[in-house]
Amino acid sequence: xxxxxxxxxxxxxxxxxxxxxxxxxxxxxxxxxxxxxxxxxxxxxxxxxxxxxxxxxxxxxxxxxxxxxxxxxxxxxxxxxxxxxxxxxxxxxxxxxxxxxxxxxxxxxxxxxxxxxxxxxxxxxxxxxxxxxxxxxxxxxxxxxxxxxxxxxxxxxx
Numbered sequence: 774x775x776x777x778x779x780x781x782x783x784x785x786x787x788x789x790x791x792x793x794x795x796x797x798x799x800x801x802x803x804x805x806x807x808x809x810x811x812x813x814x815x816x817x818x819x820x821x822x823x824x825x826x827x828x829x830x831x832x833x834x835x836x837x838x839x840x841x842x843x844x845x846x847x848x849x850x851x852x853x854x855x856x857x858x859x860x861x862x863x864x865x866x867x868x869x870x871x872x873x874x875x876x877x878x879x880x881x882x883x884x885x886x887x888x889x890x891x892x893x894x895x896x897x898x899x900x901x902x903x904x905x906x907x908x909x910x911x912x913x914x915x916x917x918x919x920x921x922x923x924x925x926x927x928x929x930x931x
Contacts, residue, residue, distance in 0.1 A: 776833045777817035783839055784812065784846050792860030796850040812846070815853065819845040826875040841874045 785793060790807065797811040798804035819842050823831040832838045848863040856862075868874050 774813075774817065776820055776831065777813050779833055780816040780820065780839065780842055780846065781809065781812045784816065784843050787843060788847065789857075789859040792857035795857045796847070796855035796860065799854040799856075812850070815846050815849040816842075818849055822869070823875070826869050826873075827879050829879070837878065841868065841878060844868050844874065 785807065793807045793812065794804055795802070797808040799811075820831045822845075823829075823838075823842070831842065844863050845868045847860060848865050848868045851862050852865055866873055870876070
């Protein structure tokens with residue numbers, strides 16, 4: 774629970790007090806003080822969910838983990854019914870979604886592999902343009918009919 778207390782202290786240091794008052798007091802709109810128990814519970818919930826989304830344990834010594842977890846706490850408070858005009862709503866997907874901040878910390882897919890990236894723009898499936906089939910650049914059907922498909926060795930004359 775010490776990590777949750779430290780995380781909640783970091784949230785209180787970085788976010789507007791009036792906004793945190795309204796985010797943590799969802800049942801008492803007339804409240805004038807921050808409900809620390811609600812904030813600590815939200816912080817603990819983020820820490821509990823962290824390993825599932827990030828595939829690593831929450832590290833309170835990592836500035837990156839703390840910064841992302843702070844946004845997670847705000848998203849958790851909004852998700853639990855809080856609202857604030859002085860703190861921008863942080864959507865759940867921005868933090869915990871497939872392309873959210875926690876996923877960026879992880880940098881791997883659900884199978885533990887780094888996701889492939891490509892800027893090629895080629896299409897893997899064939900398509901029809903003006904009634905004629907058009908294939909990707911690796912398809913032998915897109916070569917002229919007279920082309921020799923036999924692989925050549927390095928020393929062979931053409």
